[in-house]
Amino acid sequence: MNEEIERKLSEALRRKRAPEGFAGRVMARLPETAAAERGKPATMPPRRPWLALALAAGLALASFGGVRYQQYRQGQEAKRQLLLALRIAGEKLTLAQHRVAGVNERRGEQ
């Protein structure tokens, strides 16, 4: 039974002729592919879209990082100046307190 069906399959699956003009249609599609290949300058490395994306992402990150660092530096400077001003004001206040205390002591002695 299998031998018979194998024989029938060999008959049923004989090669068919490709449609008329098949090779011509393949060749007509070829120039697009070939032109695209030829269009690339010989010295150019193969295109790497991921590389461009990675570079763009790296630049964006660096730029963002630079801005953030600048803001951090400005904040630190402002903080330093504020602390300095507070320290000076504190010292002046302490000095004034000492002077007032000194005046009061002298009045008490008199």
Next chain:
Amino acid sequence: MREEPAQIADTLRDAQRGGRGAFALLVEFHQNMVYSLLVHMLGEEAVAEEIAQDVFLELHKNLNSMESPVHLARWLRMVASRRGIDEVRRRRFRAPQGIEDLPEPRIEPEVEDVLLSARLRRLLERLPAKHRAIVVLRYQEDLDPGEIAVLLEMPVATVKSTLHRALGMLRRACERAGLGSQEFTQREAV
């Protein structure tokens, strides 16, 4: 049915040097094989032609890696059968029902071989993708299971068992359709 590799060795070399005419000759030389593989697997001529064209365009891109005419023919069979399998799986090719469930109208015993062949091809289209590819490579291209195993990257034992299962499915479908009841069983009895 097999090509004589020596006939196209020079043509392959010319095509590899960029000869468009030589490449056209290569296409003409192999077009029936590639187209038939796909049309037998897919059962639709327009789809088969489109994919067959794609196979040759891919060949053009990979032409310089072809080491010999034998390698070229094997590469074309491999790419065409794999593209065929992918297409069958992608489209779930008109197979809402399996071959086992298919109600087949009975055919009169005096059916001609042409009709029998056409019916067999239609039954083949109901097989799963890999079964189809193996049957077509075996009976269209006359490849042995070892060669099919290399093309489809499967163990030889799997190719043999799949082929056996496919033939069993086709035989049972033929019997249900009345294709085997007369002709096949008469011969078997002899």
